[in-house]
Amino acid sequence: MSFRNFPMVPRVVFGRGCFNQLDEILTPKRNSDKAPFIFIVDDVFKGNDWLISRIPLHHNDKIIYVSAEEEPKTSYVDKYRDDLVAEFDEIPSGIIGIGGGTMLDYAKAIALMLTNPGSSADYQGWDLVKNQGVYHVGIPTISGTGAEVSRTTVLTGPERKLGMNSDYTPFDQVVLDPELTKDVPTNQWFYTGMDCYIHCIESLTGTFLNAFSQSYGEKSLDLCREVYLEKDLRDEDSQDKLMMASWHGGMSIAYSQVGVAHAMSYGLSYLLGTKHGIGNCIVFDQLEEFYPEGVAEFKRMVEKHNIDIPQGLCKDLTDADFDIMIDVSLSLVPLWENALGANWKDTITREKLRSMYEKM
Ligand code: NAD
Ligand code: ZN
DSSP states (O other): OOOOOOOOOSEEEESTTGGGGHHHHHGGGOOOTTSOEEEEEEGGGTTOHHHHTTSOOOTTOEEEEEOOSSOOBHHHHHHHHHHHHHHOSSOOSEEEEEESHHHHHHHHHHHHHTTSOSOGGGGOEESOOOSOOOOEEEEESSOSSOTTTOSOOEEEOSSOEEEEEOTTOSOSEEEEOGGGGTTOOHHHHHHHHHHHHHHHHHHHTSTTOOHHHHHHHHHHHHHHHIIIIIOSSOOHHHHHHHHHHHHHHHHHHHTSOOOHHHHHHHHHHHHHOOOHHHHHHHHHTTOTTTOHHHHHHHHHHHHHHTOOOOOOTTTTOOHHHHHHHHHHHHTOHHHHHHHHOTTGGGTOOHHHHHHHHHTO
16 A cells, blocks of 8 residues: 655744735745746735735736636636746746635646646646746635645636646645735635535545544534634634634645535536535535535534525526536546545436536
8 A cells, every 4th residue: 555645835824914924934035136926916905005015025026916706717827827927037936826715726826837838727637747836825815725735726727627736736835814814705704614614524524534634624623613603703713713724624635535515516616617615505505415414514604604505506507517517526536435435426326416416
């Protein structure tokens, strides 16, 4: 038996206000005055002086505002890379993503594509990336995806929605400043936080579980329960705890896998563009059969925070639409294996998936 030997984020700073240390963190990493730092910033922060004025810009450093409306596409990643290569004489010193999972994934992917030829679509899969990317830093402003610790960057390409999973993908540095999450709208706070909760349930009930994953998953689950069930306020303590829940949830799936909710929400996302957090909630809401306790607890959280979970997404879809979602979902073999074991195909047929999607 051979065990996976995977990389982790080598440097992390945690604390309210630690974003102020960005200049001292980046300065030693500058390759030359002509090699800029590029900040990929969620455009929700445009005009937000509290955050933007603290981004340390020197020489030809540049902020690129990116919309989180759509999830990252391989074509956009390629375009950002091509534009940077055309604009600057030297390859950037570093790429810094500031935002949710969308910005973090853009930052990872652009950093890798600056040193790997061709299109990012060529690298969707496992261990296809050949060269180390440029230095890249992740600064989450919303908690839950675990993208800050993960070994992947999830991209929608011409043929599939699939990550660039590689040893070169994890960030070189992560800045965890929970204060940056203080203005996240309530519904979004819930959807992205539930991505973490669902990572824990899928990891802890999966067949791939081991003590490594379990130790991180249980800690993360405890923190999620505290934030979403025990606390009445989204205070500083709960911002701190949700940020660490996300980190631990990401670590938990590093050595296991996600499961049914992710396998099905990738289908929704591919066909309808449904975003990851909300898509997971829409799917998980219907998964009592697979995760009875987790779904019951999830419904209590929805009720406590008075969250809207959209219904009827699939009611007007055609047979061809359902087939696309089913194909995407069935292609995620490791997720099904983790959820249901090697004989997962006995339970998960095309008809079964169709009837489940019809409820959403
Ligand atoms: P997001 O980045 O899509 O952002 C969600 C919304 O929150 C956006 O409208 C954004 O503008 C807003 N927002 C973010 N921070 C804010 C703040 N501080 N104040 C106000 N608004 C703020 O959300 P997400 O759920 O973190 O990320 C989803 C993406 O992450 C998907 O593309 C998904 O594929 C990806 N993902 C990646 C991994 C990974 O391991 N790489 C894991 C899970 C999900
Ligand atoms: Zn997820």
